[in-house]
Amino acid sequence: MSAWCTRPAASRASSVASDLLPVEEARARILAALAPTAAETVALPEAAGRVLARPVAARLTQPPADVSAMDGYAVRAADAVEGATLSMIGSAPAGRPFAGEVGPGQAVRIFTGGFVPAGAEAILLQEDATAEGTAVRVNETVKAGRWIRRRGLDFTEGHEVLAAGRKLTARDIGLAAASNNPWLAVHRKPRIGILATGDEIALPGDPIPAGGIVSSNAHALAALVKGAGGDPVVLPIAPDDTHAIAEVAGTAHAFDLLVTTGGASVGEHDLIQKALGGEGFELGFWKIAMRPGKPLIWGRLGRTPVLGLPGNPVSALVCGVVFLIPAIGRLSGLPGDPPPTRRLITAVPIAENDRRADHLRSAISYDSEGRMRVTPAEMQDSSMLATLARADALVLRAPFARALPAGAEVEAIVLADLGV
Numbered sequence: 001m002s003a004w005c006t007r008p009a010a011s012r013a014s015s016v017a018s019d020l021l022p023v024e025e026a027r028a029r030i031l032a033a034l035a036p037t038a039a040e041t042v043a044l045p046e047a048a049g050r051v052l053a054r055p056v057a058a059r060l061t062q063p064p065a066d067v068s069a070m071d072g073y074a075v076r077a078a079d080a081v082e083g084a085t086l087s088m089i090g091s092a093p094a095g096r097p098f099a100g101e102v103g104p105g106q107a108v109r110i111f112t113g114g115f116v117p118a119g120a121e122a123i124l125l126q127e128d129a130t131a132e133g134t135a136v137r138v139n140e141t142v143k144a145g146r147w148i149r150r151r152g153l154d155f156t157e158g159h160e161v162l163a164a165g166r167k168l169t170a171r172d173i174g175l176a177a178a179s180n181n182p183w184l185a186v187h188r189k190p191r192i193g194i195l196a197t198g199d200e201i202a203l204p205g206d207p208i209p210a211g212g213i214v215s216s217n218a219h220a221l222a223a224l225v226k227g228a229g230g231d232p233v234v235l236p237i238a239p240d241d242t243h244a245i246a247e248v249a250g251t252a253h254a255f256d257l258l259v260t261t262g263g264a265s266v267g268e269h270d271l272i273q274k275a276l277g278g279e280g281f282e283l284g285f286w287k288i289a290m291r292p293g294k295p296l297i298w299g300r301l302g303r304t305p306v307l308g309l310p311g312n313p314v315s316a317l318v319c320g321v322v323f324l325i326p327a328i329g330r331l332s333g334l335p336g337d338p339p340p341t342r343r344l345i346t347a348v349p350i351a352e353n354d355r356r357a358d359h360l361r362s363a364i365s366y367d368s369e370g371r372m373r374v375t376p377a378e379m380q381d382s383s384m385l386a387t388l389a390r391a392d393a394l395v396l397r398a399p400f401a402r403a404l405p406a407g408a409e410v411e412a413i414v415l416a417d418l419g420v
């Protein structure tokens, strides 16, 4: 048994009670086997949503000098008392600093963003002054420092403005631009191969074989991968034939992760492990204590990790939420946190659970007092994609969780939190 296949002690203990690996342990083992992709340098517009591979330091100080926060007059604080009249000696619009100095009894016309001239200690708002020619009458006394943005108020040259490991938001892109960083080092988008298998499946729009169905998994997973920051590559559908599966899997080396759907279970047409086995597949684990998603496969084909998702469409997508999104996060340079959960109140009683951690497709609604309530769908069959599409949340039920009355608190993954 290689290090890849070694079971941690906790797993051995739990396997005494069950042959199914707990969800948290399965996710931990998946994440432990993944490393972030290498860094690449991209232009700012390409960097949004990517994860910084190296910290970003400011390449200038902002503001570069003391600047005015308002339109008005740059004045010496002691002179600008109510009733005084000052003499305007020039102007300092943004981008054109005044070269001279403000002397006693003098003022310089200044505009928002203009450099505060030497000698000035405050800005007199134009609303608080009356100008006639070069005479400026002060209508309201100003305090020293008023309306001046000090040099370096925002950031200082050489200081870190963005830390490595940060997923870049529009705000971060603005900060990188303001700090004069046109290029950023980010982790390459993880390339995720998606291989749907099955004799019965056809692409949407293609002729459907007798007894067949339309393949939804590859499309749904590609959308999920894209939303999570990965680069999906949908491979041709492989029929239930070990040679065909092996041939397509031969492209695995091109991916940071190969995801298969279907053929994960125990039927004689469930061929993923058999077909990949001939190509040198090393199994990490198979079967987890999860509904939907029990026959999940995890292993490695050469250097490429392989996540084998069940064929049932809801199982494939729920496993996508629970395992694939964190895996893409880890490959992208993030920690790969589990999906965030929220505490919600169930509107209806929930039955006790069996040994598999359940993920109940549920609707969120608001009661007459505006409080959020969650209602699991009555039917939870893992073929029912419409129920998943209509759901707002997955209510989590731990193995052997006790029955709950209406009004009890539950933990739930809110799908919109993940953009799924």
Ligand SMILES: Nc1nc2c(c(=O)[nH]1)N[C@H]1C(S)=C(S)[C@@H](COP(=O)(O)OP(=O)(O)OC[C@H]3O[C@@H](n4cnc5c(N)ncnc54)[C@H](O)[C@@H]3O)O[C@H]1N2
Pocket: 196, 197, 198, 200, 201, 213, 214, 215, 216, 217, 218, 261, 262, 263, 264, 265, 266, 267, 270, 292, 293, 294, 295, 309, 310, 311, 312, 313, 315, 382
């Ligand atoms: N005797 C047992 N049978 C099954 C077990 C078990 O433990 N013992 N587990 C069940 C569970 S749980 C699941 S989940 C499924 C998973 O099966 P597979 O991963 O082998 O998936 P398939 O058999 O290939 O397909 C299952 C179902 O999903 C449809 N499918 C497959 N691919 C797609 C696709 N790309 N798009 C849409 N739908 C797809 C397929 O037609 C089947 O209806 O196994 C249970 N059986």
Ligand code: MOO
Pocket: 290, 291, 292, 293, 294, 295, 310, 312, 314, 315, 382
């Ligand atoms: O685990 Mo299966 O996904 O229950 O249908």
